[in-house]
Amino acid sequence: MQYIPAYLFAIWNILVIGSLGVTEAWDSRSQDFIDRGLRLLQLEGEASYNLYGVLSGRLKNRQDDSAGMCNRGDGHHCGDHDDARKEKYPPCTLENLIIRKEWRFMAKAERRKYIDAVYCLRSKPSLVSEEEAPGSKSLYDSFSAANFLAWHRYFVWAYDKALREECGYEGASPYWEWGYDVYDPHGSAVFDGSPYSMGSDGAPLPNRDPTYTSPPPPPLPADPNDPGFPAGLGGGCVMYGPFSDWNISFSPVNDQGATLDERLRYSPGCLKRDMNPYIGQHYNAFNWSTWTIEESKDMFGFLSRLSGAQGNFGTPDFETNLFGVHGGGHIFLGGMTGSHSDFFASPQEPAFFLHHGQIDRLWNIWQWLDIEERRDDLYGTLTFANIPPTRNGTLDDILDMGPLAPAIPTRDAMSIIDGPFCYLYV
Numbered sequence: 001m002q003y004i005p006a007y008l009f010a011i012w013n014i015l016v017i018g019s020l021g022v023t024e025a026w027d028s029r030s031q032d033f034i035d036r037g038l039r040l041l042q043l044e045g046e047a048s049y050n051l052y053g054v055l056s057g058r059l060k061n062r063q064d065d066s067a068g069m070c071n072r073g074d075g076h077h078c079g080d081h082d083d084a085r086k087e088k089y090p091p092c093t094l095e096n097l098i099i100r101k102e103w104r105f106m107a108k109a110e111r112r113k114y115i116d117a118v119y120c121l122r123s124k125p126s127l128v129s130e131e132e133a134p135g136s137k138s139l140y141d142s143f144s145a146a147n148f149l150a151w152h153r154y155f156v157w158a159y160d161k162a163l164r165e166e167c168g169y170e171g172a173s174p175y176w177e178w179g180y181d182v183y184d185p186h187g188s189a190v191f192d193g194s195p196y197s198m199g200s201d202g203a204p205l206p207n208r209d210p211t212y213t214s215p216p217p218p219p220l221p222a223d224p225n226d227p228g229f230p231a232g233l234g235g236g237c238v239m240y241g242p243f244s245d246w247n248i249s250f251s252p253v254n255d256q257g258a259t260l261d262e263r264l265r266y267s268p269g270c271l272k273r274d275m276n277p278y279i280g281q282h283y284n285a286f287n288w289s290t291w292t293i294e295e296s297k298d299m300f301g302f303l304s305r306l307s308g309a310q311g312n313f314g315t316p317d318f319e320t321n322l323f324g325v326h327g328g329g330h331i332f333l334g335g336m337t338g339s340h341s342d343f344f345a346s347p348q349e350p351a352f353f354l355h356h357g358q359i360d361r362l363w364n365i366w367q368w369l370d371i372e373e374r375r376d377d378l379y380g381t382l383t384f385a386n387i388p389p390t391r392n393g394t395l396d397d398i399l400d401m402g403p404l405a406p407a408i409p410t411r412d413a414m415s416i417i418d419g420p421f422c423y424l425y426v
Ligand SMILES: *[C@@H]1O[C@H](CO)[C@@H](O)[C@H](O)[C@H]1NC(C)=O
Pocket: 245, 246, 247
């Protein structure tokens, strides 16, 4: 029942924004339209309109087509895979579609239920890995360039599934649209520290250095062009609200030479945050998300813009933005001290799943603006930044979630209404 109003809103979004997008009723390229997030919503409307077309049978699903990407004569028999995929999973229909909402657009009661379920999940030893954060170890083990997006899509979904099955949560995974918060993160409904938030910023640290440079995650070398950035607003433990009593079991190691064992060594502490509006404004404002989607014609472009120079994809042909929206969102919340900025420990931060919900949403919008071409588009190898060099990733590579969910091939995670998935962002 609780899905009905959100469902109606989704349909409204799809039909009204989607069709207005088609008619270009607004001056959709104006800077103001972009900066207020309206262009992004319009793109989302167009994408959802296409997705809705497939679900309602108005448009053909690419999988049902014998033409298109599956028939390039390059030895790929997508049809066989798609039949197997259909048998393995229940069909996704308009009736069982789950609606994922931005945190601030969820009812307060819904937000409380989510927070309670996150606390509950933590108390389930069977699902919590030895590092006491679902997925931290698998994240480390399976991090790669090629299946980065698919892996995280499946991870957020598996976490959501665990919240439902183990802890009776009935809602959907929320996401965090950073664009609303880049000027006033402390006023954000996500991080204002109220009982209906994901908890406050970290306590301000006295006597901080005024500027920092961010050490790149291993195995990347330091970037000599990193301009540094002003210190964030927090730096210490979450002060009040949910997760102010959260314990983490390994703390961020900002040491580039740290080994895997050092990074995952037991080092208990509080959950730290260091919200940084400078980072938000320079990496996560609406214009950057919109640019990431609109400028990218293929997965190489999309992933490069999303990950920035830190993804080290080598992009002589176009501009990227140092951290990209992905790295930017990690540092916007985690700053220089927080778990969220740690390349491998970040799933210990409960808001990690809201951040990655937003990443998944952007990927999904980008995909559905041209689903035929973009659904199965992969780029990259099996190692982050291809260090050490490995082969290109494929749709057959396995996504491993550890104890959270069964391992599946990447191809099953390429669309939010196929494979195990059946959800929609509004
Ligand atoms: C964190 O650790 C303290 C002290 O051991 C404990 O009282 C508290 O319940 C823990 N919090 C959570 C959320 O597990």
